[in-house]
Amino acid sequence: MAYNLPPLGWLRAFEAAARLGNFTRAAEELLITPAAVSYQVRQLEQLLGYPLFDRVHRELALTRLGQTYLPTVEKAFSDLSIATVSVFGERERQPVRFRCLNSFGQLWMIPRIGAFQKAHPGVDLQMISASWAETLSPELFDIDIRFGDGSWSDGAVEFLLNDPIIPVCHPDLALPEGTRDVAALAEAPRLDIMGVVDTWESFFRGFGLAVPKRNGLQVDQTLSALELAALGHGHALVLETLAQPYLDSGRLIRSTSKKIKSRHSYYLVTNGPRQALGPDAQLFCSWMIRELGGG
Template identity: 35%
Template sequence: MTRLPPLAWMQAFEASARHLSFTAAGVELGVSQSAISQRIRLLEDRLGQSLFIRHSQRISLTDAARAWLPGLQAAFSQLSMGTAEVFGPVSNAPVILRATPGVQQYWLAPRLAAFHRQHPEIELQVVTAIWSQQFGTLDADIEIRYGQGDWQDVQMQSLGHEVMTPICAPQVAAMLETPEDLAGQTLLHATGFSAGWAGWLEAAGVGHLTTHARRLVCDTQIMTLRLAACGCGVALAHRRLLEEDDPALVMPFEATLPTREGFWLVRPEGRPLHQNAGLLWQWLAREASGPA
């Protein structure tokens, strides 16, 4: 039987592969970036293969690492479930909640603040994911994901029907009477969503502006919203993220664009939530039942 590498080395690899960042992996595991790098080097020496390609400003997985990662994550998940089955979930453990920066700032923050006021004894840990590969319930009790809800081995609850709507600073909105007026504005695009400006413009009857309006493209929605608040242009945002009053952002038009994707509460299948995580899940589920 092949002798397994130390668990800490494999944890360092799994976290680094999920975040594609040694620094983020160190934050998650409570060690320094240099400690993560050292564990990865030791693991690569033990396995006799490189696991990461080191670029100047980022890392990426080798073919061998991509092949190994799903099996390793499944093994960690099985170990976690087996431990919970024998010893039971820890009732006073901190609740680890993962979400994107946009969800955290615009939807989650006021709700977590209210939850904390009611349950100040419960420790909460909020961690960030941007790309789909950074999600995974191995090290989180609850996640808020965006998509069509087609994930495997998880329990899910939809946060409700989702629509997209233009959003901008009040001084920009003052120049917008009809969608045609967007021709003189910069449209702020966020990548990674199935519904975008092309669909909204077509639905509003001004599809020709897709190729005529100025474009500024960001890889996160939160950046488009910040740029919009600065008066840089008009963003297309999920209506759910705009439930809280924000004087820096207004909706210049009534028209919205439905999307097949939406936000979901997600938790591991077959692994019971500990008491504190269960309370937060129920709280967020109740919040989800409100108007979108």
């Protein structure tokens, strides 16, 4: 089958120049001269019959057609890189370094990480847990799995999952039959998680009820709230995905069938475009997006 493709070297020069903003930086990455990058891009433009860049002093700005063409070229190189590593492997791999909040790591990542390793046995992973989502440091992490409003400016942000918020409790704290509604929780012992935006107050308000006084423990992590709830210390208001292992095991039950939409979501944050990551890191990101339904 014949493919109507420009030379791959020309496409590589175009992708690097578009991503890095000028021919000099592209040349440093591709280990050729700036003149060679400029020549290859001009050859590509002549072949296509349209300019891909507006040259402004020493910086480059993509034309409208260049902006349209770039994502397809990036995806083609990304797919080719991933396929090459998947089939043939890679020598001297660098570990994929990723960070996630402790609760997410313990309750979602660890139970699933074995499936990723089985599918990709040659990929080395480094998981770093954190209590709060500090600024991403490119020296420490390739990938950050964050929970928030997605408004960070220190990396490329990609949506993963918006999870509903549900109330859960120990089976011994189940509300009497026929009274498992939101109002019945007003007098029940409740666990509060500090620093979250989706609180018991917002839960009660969401169903048009007055906000009851706080009457339980406060903790700083979802994992602590779930463990305390599983020991019978009160009802916890948590993300459904994080509560699911406890629900599946029977340690917790839903306090009511009611739920609210979380105002925060899970996001993938990378130091620069995901397509610029190494093949192993791209494999891991694709797996995360697939598992969480973000793409």
